[in-house]
Amino acid sequence: MTSFEYRLHPVGPQVLAGTLTYPPGRLRAVLKHYADLAAQAPRELAIDLAMNPDAAGDRIPYLLFCYVGAESQGEKMLRSLRTATGPSKDSVRLRNYVDIQKDHDGPVLSDYAEYSKTGYVPELSPALVDALSRERSQPQLALSLVGGAIADVPPSDTAVTHRRAQLLLEIDAEWQDLNEDDEHLAAVHATWNRLSPFTSGFYANLTNADRQAVHDNYGTNRVRLMEIKKRYDPDNFFRLNANIRPA
Numbered sequence: 001m002t003s004f005e006y007r008l009h010p011v012g013p014q015v016l017a018g019t020l021t022y023p024p025g026r027l028r029a030v031l032k033h034y035a036d037l038a039a040q041a042p043r044e045l046a047i048d049l050a051m052n053p054d055a056a057g058d059r060i061p062y063l064l065f066c067y068v069g070a071e072s073q074g075e076k077m078l079r080s081l082r083t084a085t086g087p088s089k090d091s092v093r094l095r096n097y098v099d100i101q102k103d104h105d106g107p108v109l110s111d112y113a114e115y116s117k118t119g120y121v122p123e124l125s126p127a128l129v130d131a132l133s134r135e136r137s138q139p140q141l142a143l144s145l146v147g148g149a150i151a152d153v154p155p156s157d158t159a160v161t162h163r164r165a166q167l168l169l170e171i172d173a174e175w176q177d178l179n180e181d182d183e184h185l186a187a188v189h190a191t192w193n194r195l196s197p198f199t200s201g202f203y204a205n206l207t208n209a210d211r212q213a214v215h216d217n218y219g220t221n222r223v224r225l226m227e228i229k230k231r232y233d234p235d236n237f238f239r240l241n242a243n244i245r246p247a
Contacts, residue, residue, distance in 0.1 A: 014095065016067045016071065018092030019062055020065060020087035021061075023060070023088055028129065034047075034124065043148045043149065044073070046065075046066040063087075065081070113178060115185055117171045117196075122200055124167060131198065137187055138184075143169055161221050162202075201216070201219070204241070204242035
């Protein structure tokens with residue numbers, strides 16, 4: 001039997017949320033500011049940086065902003081962000097938090113095929129800023145802020161060992177024509193090969209990895225997890241995952 005206990009926290013009901021959009025020529029500047037922001041962001045702030053290619057292969061930066069703390073503090077942070085980055089479009093406003101959670105609701109069955117690779121990023125270093133600024137491949141790129149309460153738990157307390165990472169990098173492709181499967185998978189893997197040296201570990205629910213990468217991902221927790229697997233699932237029945245084999 002497995003059970004979960006949830007601790008609820010009051011949010012909103014109105015929070016500052018929306019998207020700041022920039023022209024492709026602002027990508028490097030936005031990346032540099034995002035690096036500074038990620039290093040000191042308060043826990044009340046969720047901010048992702050999406051970098052989607054246009055028809056010419058240039059990347060359009062989007063900052064997805066959500067601040068769940070005091071409105072006055074959120075407005076102060078937002079003014080600073082707007083001044084520093086100069087968005088060309090700005091939809092950030094007070095919104096109902098429950099409505100925000102419904103923004104990406106969709107049909108049970110999607111019209112698109114999708115493939116992703118992810119990796120934790122210790123920091124958005126100048127070298128990674130350069131690499132992302134040069135990347136002209138077709139897959140979508142995104143950086144998500146992690147850390148916060150996740151980093152409060154010692155890495156050895158659970159299965160998840162990469163709790164000190166600052167960001168999560170995602171490389172994603174979507175397409176409708178199933179005859180293009182090989183093309184899009186190859187594009188994601190090629191992009192991943194260029195950017196993966198900047199990562200350490202991955203979010204297991206989002207990435208299909210080889211055996212060695214899975215072993216490395218659990219770090220020093222792996223031996224303990226293999227013993228638990230041996231006790232409760234010695235035949236490895238539950239194996240369609242980032243699998244830990246029984247000891």
